[in-house]
Amino acid sequence: MPDDDAATVLEAVERDLEAIDAAMQRLDVGNYGVCEVCRTMIAEATLEADPTATRCVPSCVAA
Numbered sequence: 001m002p003d004d005d006a007a008t009v010l011e012a013v014e015r016d017l018e019a020i021d022a023a024m025q026r027l028d029v030g031n032y033g034v035c036e037v038c039r040t041m042i043a044e045a046t047l048e049a050d051p052t053a054t055r056c057v058p059s060c061v062a063a
């Protein structure tokens with residue numbers, strides 16, 4: 001079903017765009033690159049691998 005595939009890809013792109021949009025908003029307010037859970041700086045290498053990363057490590061959870 002080519003149409004279903006296209007819809008799935010579109011959904012994935014929309015999610016990516018939302019993540020990028022959220023990252024841009026964090027840049028605006030000055031907390032881009034700060035872990036949303038523990039508030040430490042996210043490693044540069046992590047941000048290079050995923051510019052929309054919101055956590056210092058994917059497994060970071062609130063204490």
Ligand SMILES: [Zn+2]
Pocket residue numbers: 035036037038039040055056057060061
């Ligand atoms: Zn963290």
